Amino acid sequence: xxxxxxxxxxxxxxxxxxxxxxxxxxxxxxxxxxxxxxxxxxxxxxxxxxxxxxxxxxxxxxxxxxxxxxxxxxxxxxxxxxxxxxxxxxxxxxxxxxxxxxxxxxxxxxxxxxxxxxxxxxxxxxxxxxxxxxxxxxxxxxxxxxxxx
Numbered sequence: 001x002x003x004x005x006x007x008x009x010x011x012x013x014x015x016x017x018x019x020x021x022x023x024x025x026x027x028x029x030x031x032x033x034x035x036x037x038x039x040x041x042x043x044x045x046x047x048x049x050x051x052x053x054x055x056x057x058x059x060x061x062x063x064x065x066x067x068x069x070x071x072x073x074x075x076x077x078x079x080x081x082x083x084x085x086x087x088x089x090x091x092x093x094x095x096x097x098x099x100x101x102x103x104x105x106x107x108x109x110x111x112x113x114x115x116x117x118x119x120x121x122x123x124x125x126x127x128x129x130x131x132x133x134x135x136x137x138x139x140x141x142x143x144x145x146x147x148x149x
Contacts, residue, residue: 004036
């Protein structure tokens with residue numbers, strides 16, 4: 001099975017259309033379809049498939065496969081080497097808790113917590129789950145007011 005067929009099969013198994021794959025990698029659907037059907041994979045296409053989906057395919061012209069040990073990948077910073085099997089963010093790249101749909105409602109949530117509203121009520125009011133609200137509160141140091149009964 002050639003690489004073009006392999007990519008098409010991968011897309012089918014993962015319920016992706018060629019149109020969707022083409023949009024993700026910045027190709028036209030027609031150009032991607034022709035390249036895969038004719039097994040004419042350019043180095044640029046091979047790099048895009050690796051960068052977006054971690055799919056390794058050999059370019060038709062025999063140039064190095066993106067992601068091989070010691071090869072630079074497109075889109076990376078100069079001097080950085082690709083490390084096979086390692087994906088995701090680099091250590092220390094986080095900047096604390098990210099944006100949440102609850103952030104714009106923080107004052108109202110603090111008011112409801114101070115007045116003894118339950119987390120279940122607050123979560124349903126803002127269209128989220130109790131566990132999401134709990135995690136959001138924990139990251140921002142908020143607590144529900146304890147009631148003495």
